[in-house]
Amino acid sequence: MGILSRFKTIMSSHISDVLNKSDNPEKIIEDTLRTLNLDLGKVKAETVALMEEEKRIKRALNECRSNIEKMERYAMKAIEAGDENDARAYLEKKAAFASEQSEWETSYQQVASEAAQMKQLLEKLTADIGELEARSQALKMKMTSSETQKKVAGSSATFGQMEDKVDRALFEAEALAELRSNPLDELEDPAEPAKTHKETDVDADLEALKESMKKN
Secondary structure, three states: OOHHHHHHHHHHOOHHHHHHOOOOHHHHHHHHHHHHHHHHHHHHHHHHHHHHHHHHHHHHHHHHHHHHHHHHHHHHHHHHOOOHHHHHHHHHHHHHHHHHHHHHHHHHHHHHHHHHHHHHHHHHHHHHHHHHHHHHHHHHHHHHHHHHHHHHHHHHHHHHHHHHHHHHHHHHHHHHHHHHHOOHHHOOOOHHHHHHHHHHHHHHHHHHHHHHHHHO
């Protein structure tokens, strides 16, 4: 059976219904597009075959009509010639061609009906494919945008971490440079002035005591 056996199914299908039934829109779009393109290929192929059949039936129908007219003319001439037997024979052939004409007309109507359905299928499939391709493109753009935002967010976080590392390294370098410019042995010892001041007082007391003893 050809694609027309699925005419009602295809014509009653809705892209939104198909997409809403799936948790993976990207996959369902790809699968549906593949199926629709296969169906479209079948419609085009069968349409070509149908057009050839339509031409064949049209030629046969025209030939049959021509023969009917011809037999009628021959019968009229036979009557004019007074030959009713020939006239009757021509009219019998005319009746046979008339019966054949009826069959060809039925076939032609069938082909015309199928051709109309093929046209509807072609328009429906083309529209569905166009809609799916548009949705697929929109979905890819959203996914790309989402991935870009994630990368930007990740880059910002990484950059912030790098800034922190650079700041820490800078602080450490400054501290090390300051330490090297002021060695530990050159740093002022808070206890040193007190020690010097204490020794000075003792020396003064010692000298004063010596002077006092000399006077005595």
